[in-house]
Amino acid sequence: DAKTTQPTSMDCAEGRAANLPCNHSTISGNEYVYWYRQIHSQGPQYIIHGLKNNETNEMASLIITEDRKSSTLILPHATLRDTAVYYCIVKGHDYKLSFGAGTTVTVRA
Amino acid sequence: NAGVTQTPKFQVLKTGQSMTLQCAQDMNHNSMYWYRQDPGMGLRLIYYSASEGTTDKGEVPNGYNVSRLNKREFSLRLESAAPSQTSVYFCASSESKGAKGTEAFFGQGTRLTVV
Numbered sequence: 001d002a003k004t005t006q007p008t009s010m011d012c013a014e015g016r017a018a019n020l021p022c023n024h025s026t027i028s029g030n031e032y033v034y035w036y037r038q039i040h041s042q043g044p045q046y047i048i049h050g051l052k053n054n055e056t057n058e059m060a061s062l063i064i065t066e067d068r069k070s071s072t073l074i075l076p077h078a079t080l081r082d083t084a085v086y087y088c089i090v091k092g093h094d095y096k097l098s099f100g101a102g103t104t105v106t107v108r109a
Numbered sequence: 110n111a112g113v114t115q116t117p118k119f120q121v122l123k124t125g126q127s128m129t130l131q132c133a134q135d136m137n138h139n140s141m142y143w144y145r146q147d148p149g150m151g152l153r154l155i156y157y158s159a160s161e162g163t164t165d166k167g168e169v170p171n172g173y174n175v176s177r178l179n180k181r182e183f184s185l186r187l188e189s190a191a192p193s194q195t196s197v198y199f200c201a202s203s204e205s206k207g208a209k210g211t212e213a214f215f216g217q218g219t220r221l222t223v224v
Contacts, residue, residue, distance in 0.1 A: 034212075043113075043199050043215030044152065087151065096167065097142070097201075097213055099151040 004088045009104040012082075018075040020103055022088030025069040032091045033064060035073045037084040038102070044087065047073065078107045111135055115200050115216035122190045122223045130185040130219050132200030140203045141183035142167075142213070143175060145196040152199060158183055190223045197221070 005023040012018040024033065034049040048055055048062045050071075055062045061074040075082055087102040116131045134141065139160045144152040144167075154167030156175040164175050172194060174186045183202075187194060197220050203213040 036213075041146075041197065041218070043201075043217050044213075045215070046212030049212070096154055096157060098154065098168075099144075101151050 006103045012078045018078045020073040023070045034089040036087045039084040083107045113216035133182045134202040138202040142201040143185045144199045195223045
């Protein structure tokens, strides 16, 4: 499975868009990019996933670069409840999700 | 719809004791997983079961055994608990097969302390 690199932490103002970067330069052609978040030691929550096209759902948007070596998760209007650890994961051919350290996002009022 | 249910939610064990963590899902998913999360760390995969009747080791399987009892249930057993196994344990399930797939659903965790 390709490894990912994320910033350790970032702050965001409430009501503004939060842009979370992720590098996955060794991703292979049929591996998907997944994003999960974990709020205050609860079980991780799925956000979104994609292969090469940009994806959007009710929670977020996922922008994947054309070469697929990086991606950005966008939370369009961050709220205090979006404060969490966000994990970018590249999912390989097996069934496993491998979590790194993630990005701690703090949304400030 | 309960999703993924873990029992117990909290447990304190003495070193050397054994116990089984239970996990059940009601989404008819094929794949189930056990993770542990130490303070300030990401989740690490202990064991997973791609489908009923199969189990495989993850990153940190030592000291644990698992049983895929049926499609719904996947249990994790600590035969002789050690303080190093103090952690939060998460069970998850998914319908995914291969790289493409759907989301994984996680339980709320079992907080285990070994003294």
